[in-house]
Amino acid sequence: MSRVAALYPNDTVTLREVGLRDGLQLVKTWPSTAAKRDWITREYDAGVRRFEVGSFLPAARFPQFADVGALIEQIDGLEGASSAALALNERGASDALETPLDEIVCVVSATEEHSQANARRSRADAVELIRTVVRLRDESANRPIVNAGIAMAFGCSIAGAVDPAEVLRLAEACLEAGADIVGIADTVGYAGPKQVGDLSAAMAKLCGGRAFIVHLHDTRGMGIANASAALDAGARVLDGSLGGLGGCPFAPGATGNVVFEDLVYLCETKGMRTGIDIERLTAVREILQSEMPGEHLYGSLVRAGPPPNLAWRP
Amino acid sequence: MSRVAALYPNDTVTLREVGLRDGLQLVKTWPSTAAKRDWITREYDAGVRRFEVGSFLPAARFPQFADVGALIEQIDGLEGASSAALALNERGASDALETPLDEIVCVVSATEEHSQANARRSRADAVELIRTVVRLRDESANRPIVNAGIAMAFGCSIAGAVDPAEVLRLAEACLEAGADIVGIADTVGYAGPKQVGDLSAAMAKLCGGRAFIVHLHDTRGMGIANASAALDAGARVLDGSLGGLGGCPFAPGATGNVVFEDLVYLCETKGMRTGIDIERLTAVREILQSEMPGEHLYGSLVRAGPPPNLAWRP
Numbered sequence: 121m122s123r124v125a126a127l128y129p130n131d132t133v134t135l136r137e138v139g140l141r142d143g144l145q146l147v148k149t150w151p152s153t154a155a156k157r158d159w160i161t162r163e164y165d166a167g168v169r170r171f172e173v174g175s176f177l178p179a180a181r182f183p184q185f186a187d188v189g190a191l192i193e194q195i196d197g198l199e200g201a202s203s204a205a206l207a208l209n210e211r212g213a214s215d216a217l218e219t220p221l222d223e224i225v226c227v228v229s230a231t232e233e234h235s236q237a238n239a240r241r242s243r244a245d246a247v248e249l250i251r252t253v254v255r256l257r258d259e260s261a262n263r264p265i266v267n268a269g270i271a272m273a274f275g276c277s278i279a280g281a282v283d284p285a286e287v288l289r290l291a292e293a294c295l296e297a298g299a300d301i302v303g304i305a306d307t308v309g310y311a312g313p314k315q316v317g318d319l320s321a322a323m324a325k326l327c328g329g330r331a332f333i334v335h336l337h338d339t340r341g342m343g344i345a346n347a348s349a350a351l352d353a354g355a356r357v358l359d360g361s362l363g364g365l366g367g368c369p370f371a372p373g374a375t376g377n378v379v380f381e382d383l384v385y386l387c388e389t390k391g392m393r394t395g396i397d398i399e400r401l402t403a404v405r406e407i408l409q410s411e412m413p414g415e416h417l418y419g420s421l422v423r424a425g426p427p428p429n430l431a432w433r434p
Numbered sequence: 435m436s437r438v439a440a441l442y443p444n445d446t447v448t449l450r451e452v453g454l455r456d457g458l459q460l461v462k463t464w465p466s467t468a469a470k471r472d473w474i475t476r477e478y479d480a481g482v483r484r485f486e487v488g489s490f491l492p493a494a495r496f497p498q499f500a501d502v503g504a505l506i507e508q509i510d511g512l513e514g515a516s517s518a519a520l521a522l523n524e525r526g527a528s529d530a531l532e533t534p535l536d537e538i539v540c541v542v543s544a545t546e547e548h549s550q551a552n553a554r555r556s557r558a559d560a561v562e563l564i565r566t567v568v569r570l571r572d573e574s575a576n577r578p579i580v581n582a583g584i585a586m587a588f589g590c591s592i593a594g595a596v597d598p599a600e601v602l603r604l605a606e607a608c609l610e611a612g613a614d615i616v617g618i619a620d621t622v623g624y625a626g627p628k629q630v631g632d633l634s635a636a637m638a639k640l641c642g643g644r645a646f647i648v649h650l651h652d653t654r655g656m657g658i659a660n661a662s663a664a665l666d667a668g669a670r671v672l673d674g675s676l677g678g679l680g681g682c683p684f685a686p687g688a689t690g691n692v693v694f695e696d697l698v699y700l701c702e703t704k705g706m707r708t709g710i711d712i713e714r715l716t717a718v719r720e721i722l723q724s725e726m727p728g729e730h731l732y733g734s735l736v737r738a739g740p741p742p743n744l745a746w747r748p
Binding site for chain 2: 278
């Protein structure tokens with residue numbers, strides 16, 4: 121079995137916890153390294169296996185990710201767990217390849233406008249960067265999988281509407297450049313379930329038997345409905361963050377990623393086993409509450425818990 | 435066209451605002467009659483047409499509904515608008531029939547246990563009450579439609595799991611007793627989207643070309659995903675309450691009804707026109723904020739508003 125199929129089989133649901141990366145991208149305070157380790161350990165004990173833990177960015181500008189290497193080392197020691205981290209340029213990728221990382225995440229914007237504003241490069245250059253990262257990866261000892269995430273895939277805060285055909289074209293270009301897996305991201309929470317279902321179905325077709333990732337934000341309350349539509353359309357890998365951490369710089373007042381706990385509950389009610397114990401998972405919110413007291417935590421399941429008097433898993 | 439088909443056509447989506455009834459059922463403070471009138475007027479101006487405005491219950495025990503008749507009179511004067519109100523016994527139905535009410539709502543529990551605990555009658559007696567209400571209605575001058583809502587249709591806080599076949603049997607019994615329309619209610623927010631989609635599809639089949647109502651609570655964050663699944667399965671009439679008002683006595687800490695504003699947005703993103711102006715609608719929350727300052731208002735769309743730079747209605 122290929123390494124990507126081992127990490128992301130397409131016949132069962134896999135949830136990626138991106139709180140340690142996307143959730144900390146914009147915050148002013150963040151957990152200590154010890155608290156982050158505890159976050160990982162306790163989520164691992166709850167059954168979480170796929171962790172996105174940071175970005176390979178200059179620590180002077182992004183001090184919240186200065187400990188990314190230490191977290192990757194930690195996860196390397198956890199049986200069955202895998203680590204992912206962002207690399208936004210060749211330098212970041214080289215740094216990443218010196219760690220025992222399992223998955224290196226690159227980003228391509230769905231629109232030329234966002235690509236230039238966010239990464240100061242064209243979309244074509246972003247695809248070329250993936251090709252370079254794949255080459256560097258192939259020359260490295262560790263050989264993590266390469267994940268190409270398409271940002272603004274459902275609408276762009278700068279360019280507005282995004283043609284799904286353009287997203288599919290970019291997804292194909294990323295795969296052609298050697299990416300092992302592609303993701304579609306609703307970066308600013310513009311999508312509704314019909315749009316997510318339609319693009320997920322097209323991605324499932326494009327990717328054949330391979331898995332793809334759906335990364336959702338709950339900016340307008342559609343997060344769980346969008347996740348449900350993605351699953352119905354054949355998506356099997358979804359991102360979320362504990363407590364819905366992760367605001368967006370382009371949408372003031374907006375919430376962050378779709379809430380991981382609620383996502384687990386959604387999958388389980390659909391009869392899709394996540395391997396995650398919801399009560400142990402929600403208890404990990406304590407770490408965020410004590411380490412990031414200024415951050416509002418989201419999530420609905422935590423208020424009432426699963427139905428107490430029936431077998432709610434079909 | 436029958437009166438029920440005029441109120442609830444099955445070829446377009448209709449949203450019922452139940453905040454003035456379900457939203458006020460358990461609160462300790464409630465808006466003045468003047469503020470309730472303002473709530474109705476402003477929602478009407480935003481495009482809302484179906485209002486559930488209270489219950490015909492003894493005013494001594496339920497003072498929040500003492501003005502139900504005045505609100506029904508108000509709505510009677512609004513072109514194209516209709517009023518619904520609960521009647522839980524023959525006395526309530528008789529009182530209701532003395533007003534220009536458009537829709538009288540009766541409740542049947544999906545489980546014998548909840549029926550006895552909540553209404554002190556068997557389910558069979560609840561169905562017989564519908565037959566009586568239909569007869570009283572047929573003898574009345576006003577002739578509102580009769581709506582039979584099946585509470586606990588997706589799981590019961592007392593009895594636990596509920597067999598969907600039992601819900602369908604009850605729905606059929608209500609129609610046989612003369613109900614013009616039947617609803618399925620997730621009273622304690624137990625349902626997930628698969629369950630809601632499956633039962634909605636079965637209800638669509640049972641009801642043939644007639645509409646049926648889906649009444650959801652957002653207790654565990656599945657409200658909008660459940661609504662989306664109901665719509666996908668053919669449901670065309672959904673309940674919601676402004677700001678998600680409406681806690682549940684059986685689920686401490688739980689939120690109330692699915693948020694009306696988010697429900698409007700969901701429908702519109704699916705290309706289903708509601709006729710409701712979202713910005714004017716969300717502005718009506720001001721009334722709840724000033725009249726019920728102790729109540730937590732829910733809703734996600736209100737934080738960010740619809741996507742600002744694209745045509746998000748397909």
